[in-house]
Amino acid sequence: MTLLQIIRIASRALARNKLRSILTMLGIIIGVGAVIAMVGVGQGAQEQAQKQIAAMGSNILFVGSGTVSRGGTHMGWGATKTLVYDDMAAILRECPAVAAAAPGGMTSAQVVFGNDNWSTRITGTEPQFFEVRTWAFQSGAPFSQADVDSAANVAIIGETVRKNLFGATDPIGQTIRIKNLPFKVVGVLAPKGSSATSGDDQDDTIITPITTLQKKMTGETWLRWIIVSATSRENSFTAQQQISSLLRDRHRIRAGQDDDFFVRNMADIADLADQQSQLFTTLLFWIASVSLVVGGIGIMNIMLVSVTERTREIGIRMAIGATESDVQKQFLTEAIVLSLTGGIIGVFAGLATSYIINQTLQWQVSVSPQAIAAAVIFSMAMGIFFGYYPARKAARLDPIEALRYE
Amino acid sequence: MLEHQERLRALAAADRRGVSNILILKHMATIPHSGPAPVIAIPSDAAVIRVEDVHKYYDLGETKVHALRGVTLDISKGEFVAIMGSSGSGKSTFMNILGCLDKPTTGRYLLNGIEVSSLSKKELAFIRNSQIGFVFQGFNLLARTTALENVELPTLYARVDKGEGQNRALEALRLVGLADRMKHYPSQLSGGQQQRVAIARGLVNRPAILLADEPTGNLDSRTSVEIMEVFQTLNDGGLTIILVTHEPDVAQFARRVLQFRDGRLKSDHTVKNRPRAEEVLRNMPAVED
Ligand SMILES: Nc1ncnc2c1ncn2[C@@H]1O[C@H](COP(=O)(O)OP(=O)(O)OP(=O)(O)O)[C@@H](O)[C@H]1O
Numbered sequence: 059m060t061l062l063q064i065i066r067i068a069s070r071a072l073a074r075n076k077l078r079s080i081l082t083m084l085g086i087i088i089g090v091g092a093v094i095a096m097v098g099v100g101q102g103a104q105e106q107a108q109k110q111i112a113a114m115g116s117n118i119l120f121v122g123s124g125t126v127s128r129g130g131t132h133m134g135w136g137a138t139k140t141l142v143y144d145d146m147a148a149i150l151r152e153c154p155a156v157a158a159a160a161p162g163g164m165t166s167a168q169v170v171f172g173n174d175n176w177s178t179r180i181t182g183t184e185p186q187f188f189e190v191r192t193w194a195f196q197s198g199a200p201f202s203q204a205d206v207d208s209a210a211n212v213a214i215i216g217e218t219v220r221k222n223l224f225g226a227t228d229p230i231g232q233t234i235r236i237k238n239l240p241f242k243v244v245g246v247l248a249p250k251g252s253s254a255t256s257g258d259d260q261d262d263t264i265i266t267p268i269t270t271l272q273k274k275m276t277g278e279t280w281l282r283w284i285i286v287s288a289t290s291r292e293n294s295f296t297a298q299q300q301i302s303s304l305l306r307d308r309h310r311i312r313a314g315q316d317d318d319f320f321v322r323n324m325a326d327i328a329d330l331a332d333q334q335s336q337l338f339t340t341l342l343f344w345i346a347s348v349s350l351v352v353g354g355i356g357i358m359n360i361m362l363v364s365v366t367e368r369t370r371e372i373g374i375r376m377a378i379g380a381t382e383s384d385v386q387k388q389f390l391t392e393a394i395v396l397s398l399t400g401g402i403i404g405v406f407a408g409l410a411t412s413y414i415i416n417q418t419l420q421w422q423v424s425v426s427p428q429a430i431a432a433a434v435i436f437s438m439a440m441g442i443f444f445g446y447y448p449a450r451k452a453a454r455l456d457p458i459e460a461l462r463y464e
Numbered sequence: 465m466l467e468h469q470e471r472l473r474a475l476a477a478a479d480r481r482g483v484s485n486i487l488i489l490k491h492m493a494t495i496p497h498s499g500p501a502p503v504i505a506i507p508s509d510a511a512v513i514r515v516e517d518v519h520k521y522y523d524l525g526e527t528k529v530h531a532l533r534g535v536t537l538d539i540s541k542g543e544f545v546a547i548m549g550s551s552g553s554g555k556s557t558f559m560n561i562l563g564c565l566d567k568p569t570t571g572r573y574l575l576n577g578i579e580v581s582s583l584s585k586k587e588l589a590f591i592r593n594s595q596i597g598f599v600f601q602g603f604n605l606l607a608r609t610t611a612l613e614n615v616e617l618p619t620l621y622a623r624v625d626k627g628e629g630q631n632r633a634l635e636a637l638r639l640v641g642l643a644d645r646m647k648h649y650p651s652q653l654s655g656g657q658q659q660r661v662a663i664a665r666g667l668v669n670r671p672a673i674l675l676a677d678e679p680t681g682n683l684d685s686r687t688s689v690e691i692m693e694v695f696q697t698l699n700d701g702g703l704t705i706i707l708v709t710h711e712p713d714v715a716q717f718a719r720r721v722l723q724f725r726d727g728r729l730k731s732d733h734t735v736k737n738r739p740r741a742e743e744v745l746r747n748m749p750a751v752e753d
Pocket residue numbers: 522523524529530531549550551552553554555556557558
């Protein structure tokens with residue numbers, strides 16, 4: 059028999075029990091659909107992370123206060139309190155690969171406007187910060203260096219804060235209270251969405267001059283971080299090295315001793331984000347695969363039932379000359395047609411689900427052609443794996459016993 | 465009617481000449497098999513079937529059923545044999561062995577000079593497909609499959625190409641007078657018509673032997689005679705036919721009658737004054753109602 063004939067016979071046998079075939083396929087459809095959608099969500103997250111990191115500028119470096127152990131896990135911002143404003147000045151002065159830098163301090167506080175209040179993160183920095191981070195304003199403007207020098211009570215708010223405190227009111231020129239101090243709102247930042255690396259809402263923030271933050275709110279004299287831009291993307295690694303050796307020198311760290319700061323360039327951060335989202339993708343893939351395997355077991359179950367039901371048919375086919383391998387091929391093909399059809403429908407179900415997730419949750423979902431090919435091949439392998447035993451059982455039947463079967 | 469009988473005779477005669485040991489062996493040489501090579505012995509016009517002291521036991525755990533207790537006989541090309549005997553005498557067991565569906569426990573069965581016990585499962589399937597046509601009491605057609613497709617089925621396993629297979633199936637259906645029903649499903653056909661389809665299926669690969677185990681067991685007497693008419697015509701064309709029946713009225717249409725009793729061959733005689741089914745039919749009253 060030609061492959062085409064075998065497939066035709068198998069399809070007709072399946073068409074005879076339409077409802078049963080469809081229900082059996084449903085297992086595979088859901089399985090493949092889940093794999094496609096879940097991997098799509100995972101890869102979407104991965105791509106989005108990379109896009110955000112790229113948008114941040116690939117020449118950015120973070121200098122953080124704290125230690126990085128030899129294993130690579132860092133001990134937290136500010137575990138050591140040795141990074142100071144003079145370090146930043148030295149970096150700008152002595153590292154030729156560095157173009158600009160801005161210091162950073164941080165606290166969290168309750169913010170009040172009228173009867174509304176909102177708890178948010180307060181970042182203290184200098185005006186260069188907005189350039190380094192390429193963060194645009196939807197209204198108003200950044201505070202000035204004069205505001206920093208005089209520790210003025212001025213604030214720039216993120217979109218989330220604006221929405222929660224002001225609603226329809228124009229925030230520019232309004233006065234808000236942070237830790238009971240009045241601050242004049244001078245700018246509203248353009249929305250940035252959630253962070254690629256941490257998932258935090260980047261728009262849920264208020265930015266003030268660093269001097270104001272340190273003197274009036276935290277009392278800290280050290281810096282949590284310094285954000286630095288290298289003169290070019292190619293120079294970011296050089297900048298990293300220059301900063302590193304400068305700070306070791308300034309902090310009097312002897313050879314062999316651990317740094318009390320860390321410098322990360324964007325490539326490192328991108329790698330980290332990549333690792334995280336890959337883990338996420340893998341996890342989703344395995345969860346979805348379980349349902350695919352369950353679908354495969356469903357196929358095996360139905361094929362076993364089908365072999366028993368059609369014992370007589372098998373006997374007839376053998377009596378008129380079907381060989382064991384003919385019978386085996388017939389049933390194996392049925393299983394493969396079931397799983398492959400299920401797989402193909404499942405791909406469409408997965409694409410539809412991805413689309414719905416994208417539309418309702420606003421997540422980026424990206425389904426790669428490789429994922430589709432893998433799902434289809436995997437579902438076919440499923441049919442072979444779970445169809446083999448029932449087909450073997452059918453082929454092994456004794457023709458006389460089979461013919462006598464009622 | 466007359467036309468199809470003539471064609472049937474001509475075709476059957478042509479086929480008898482065409483089938484030779486050489487052909488089978490040539491094909492079998494291409495099938496990989498374990499075990500000893502088939503024995504080639506008998507020149508082609510000796511016995512088509514030779515059975516030598518065949519025994520068959522069914523092992524049922526504690527008890528053993530001795531279904532055949534030493535059967536020896538020859539059947540030559542072109543014979544028309546009816547096997548009779550009481551229920552349980554071993555007729556079906558014997559037919560299954562002849563049809564290569566089962567193997568004797570001891571003894572030899574040579575089909576066209578080839579010892580069947582020495583063949584692999586794959587070779588047996590090939591013999592069932594090409595050398596033997598089997599017709600069952602219960603018709604055993606595939607449900608929800610048209611008459612034409614049922615008849616075509618053995619050609620699929622013979623790896624005959626689609627168009628050729630369909631032509632042969634149509635030809636076989638014409639032989640049994642059912643060409644006009646080829647698109648019908650078994651459930652839309654009468655018992656006699658279903659049995660004709662089964663006969664056509666048995667003939668489609670132009671076998672050397674047609675085996676029929678109680679082919680008229682489920683049919684009324686007039687329909688039985690109609691089926692016997694088909695058999696007689698096929699036999700006239702040279703086809704070897706062996707059938708099992710309980711009814712002496714049916715057995716009389718054969719040329720030779722074997723009586724089985726308790727797994728042994730009790731008697732073996734030639735039918736004298738064999739009636740022609742055509743004539744019997746002519747004299748039979750048409751079914752009223
Ligand atoms: N698969 C089997 N297992 C055990 N015993 C069997 C089997 N097939 C047949 N027999 C036994 O072998 C004996 C012969 O059976 P067989 O079917 O050949 O009889 P038969 O002559 O065809 O009878 P009937 O006219 O009723 O069809 C019986 O005693 C039967 O019980």
